[in-house]
Amino acid sequence: MSYDVIIIGAGPGGYVSAVRCAQLGLKTAIVEGRETLGGTCLNVGCIPSKALLHATHSLHEAQHSFGKMGLKGAAPEVDWDQMKSYKDDVIGQNTGGVEFLMKKNKIDWLKGWASIPAAGQVKVGDETYATKNIVIASGSVPSALPGVTVENDKGIVVDSTGALELPKIPNKMVVIGAGVIGLELGSVYARLGTEVTVVEYMDAVCPGMDKDVQRSFKKILEKQGLKFIMGAAVQGVEALKSKAKVTYQPKKGGDDEIIDADVVLVATGRKPYAEGLGLDALGVKLTERGQIATDAKWATNVPGIYAIGDVIEGPMLAHKAEDEGMAVADVIAGKHGHVNYGVIPGVVYTTPEVATVGATEEALKAEGRKVKIGKFSFMGNGRAKAVGQADGFVKLIADKETDRVLGAAIIGPAAGDMIHEICVAMEFGASAEDIALTCHAHPTYSEAVREAALACGDGPIHA
Template sequence: MTYDLVVLGSGPGGYAAAFRAADLGLSVAMIERHNTLGGVCLNVGCIPSKALLHVAGKILMAEEPAHGVQFAKPTINLEDIRQHRQSTVDTLTGGLTMMAKGRKVTVIHGEGTFDSTNSITVTKDGQSQQVDFKNAIIAVGSRAIKLPFVPYDDPRILDATSALQLERIPEHLLVLGGGIIGVEMATVYQALGAKITVAELGEQIMTGADKDLVRVFEQVNKDRMSFLTKTQVTNIEATPEALNVTMQDKDGERSLSVDAVLVAVGRSPNGKTAGISDIGVKLDERGFVLTNEKCQTSVPNIYAIGDVTHGPMLAHKASHQGHTAAEVIAGHKVDFQPLAIPSIAYTFPEVAWVGLTETEAKKQNIAIKTAVFPWTASGRAIASGVTQGKTKLIYDEATERVLGAGVVGSHAGELLGELTLAIEFGATLEDIALTIHAHPSLHETVGLAAELGAGTITDMPNKKAGEMNKAP
């Protein structure tokens, strides 16, 4: 048969597109090269890493003083931790299989390659079949970037996938790359007993987040990890005793001997695979598929979503793109034009941001102001012992419209929902300040930050009080 839609890839974007299209009445096939659905995110990415970060959080909480309660040193059973990770993955991937069956989405396992703008050949175990379609969605994701000087055949070299297996906990782990993946896995391994050094080529870890948020994270973790910024790793020599690492920083060349290295220097799109460019789909020089606001490529009946397209490589971006592409194919008049895509580092404390950052505003010469509410003034934070945090609103200087936000602290990522919605709706400081937030709560800090910026704050000294005491 010829399907209305074939989706190449079953990650968060791929399955979202396939399921949405099926709900809209299209005949759909989904091609996945692995034996389980869910792509990198569900199988070897965001889901298993969060399962391990949950365990790490329990360990770190047990280490902290609990105001009159003393916990014994945790006993760590790696096998049980691995089982928790895998059961989390199995629950979600199994659910996807059931939903595909329920929606009558045909799932085809194997390696898919475009033959033309209307057919894909799927190969598995030496057997091939042709799948014909009217429309296709490319959802092939991305892969970890590899460095030429890294001896990847050495089992002490880890990537984001192998690190999740927890085969062993090294005495000293070097994390090469201070992005979200790097610092999250550093958090896990540190909690499980490893000494951690993070080497980042850029000026700061967690590139993309504002420095003031990152600074809080670094301060909290200064005794747990070492952070080396503006540091380039130039060579790794494997010996039977250790991995000898050569690094270059502002002071010159230095050496470091470690027991393992986690390479987490970023990801590269898979646009140059699967015969995508051979059928006329345009790519940029890095391999990203070029799309318009309807997720449509240069070939009208071929669409692309997720990591293989420009924008942040985040599962929630991919799933929303998947909905858009499926709806366009079904004849709906929709575009993918988000004003804000949230980012979260699920570390301890969490670092989260959405919309315009201060750094971006300065680069673009956008006139902004900020309102920062410190958690040292939050009743819930004080009662819970999590005062090392803050909530920041970034707003237009002239209109006070909220353009961005950043939060660092316990469960910071959970506060981004309201803030993302506020940006999408064009909310102002007053809109948020006049929204009643529950007391005492951490999300109350969003409202208090807005009150601080609007000049109506009573929970802190009000610097704008003189401006506000005139009758309207």
């Protein structure tokens, strides 16, 4: 059997690329060794964590907000096994949907783990398939931390995958890392009644994010019960029979300190995964950080072999991989593939949500760019106050001379959806005034975006 394209990995980058290749008339196969399609994102990442975030947010609302709204009754009890079953059902619906897409588009699923014996060949199990093009979309895995051994099956020292399947709700949890994954899963367990302590090496949560958002976000999470130990270097984790001890070195110096926990979640980021593909033997070049090196058309230095998603440079985001998947399909089909890396949003799905796009104020000023800032608090937004989510703000960054929108940060309700208005504006090279002059429905959260745009000019109305 021979193909025009074989894609290795059925995560968001891989399966989207496969569908796009098939739509363009290319005979396509996808290789996946899991029992289900969808990769990390659908199976043990984005989708299951969002199911648990939704379930626990509903619990929090019932416990803390329903009474204020006149909804009386006993607070719901948590059935942890049923909650995990709900999460698994959500996974099944999504992974089943991807399998349907493969069948609909006549894409062959080569079940097993791939290796690449030579350019133009992909081996799966005992079978070797010929192909004109190979797309590596093998994704990423949780990063290891020196001095820490993760054993998900024991449920004491776990990574993000293990945190989705804990046998019981812990009384105390230590989260190592105040990035997106740590804060989302930390929020889940804090709502379930766990005492959550986040240990972070840097001085701010979500390193690299807008500093105004970092400060506000941390304060809001602290109000929700999360505790933070910042500027702390974890020295090791000792797993005992039913608990663990985390040893860390305070940045201010002094003796090492120890925290006890029932569960330790190691959430220190992710690293590219290309194990078993045989890239060394093929001579595929890697970057200094272990990513597959590609050119502007996602091609490696070996003709006919491309790479996309978490395994190459750039933010490890499912939607970035999807964009690259569609673009590389266009390139292989002889069309022009394009990804605007300057307009890729990032979202943290806590409550409130945090969403960003483009450059930060700090980065632009470091470049010597003259900018103007439009900021508007959700305290001035009627819809946000009506649903009890008035914490947070919209921050818009525009060029001081041209008024062109250069970036934005939102912390507030539905931030992950609202950010796309700004993404579209940036794609079209819009000015802050363009957003300010666009009628926004009332009452909506999105009015806060308009107010932030007005703040770049003569000033907002409701502040």
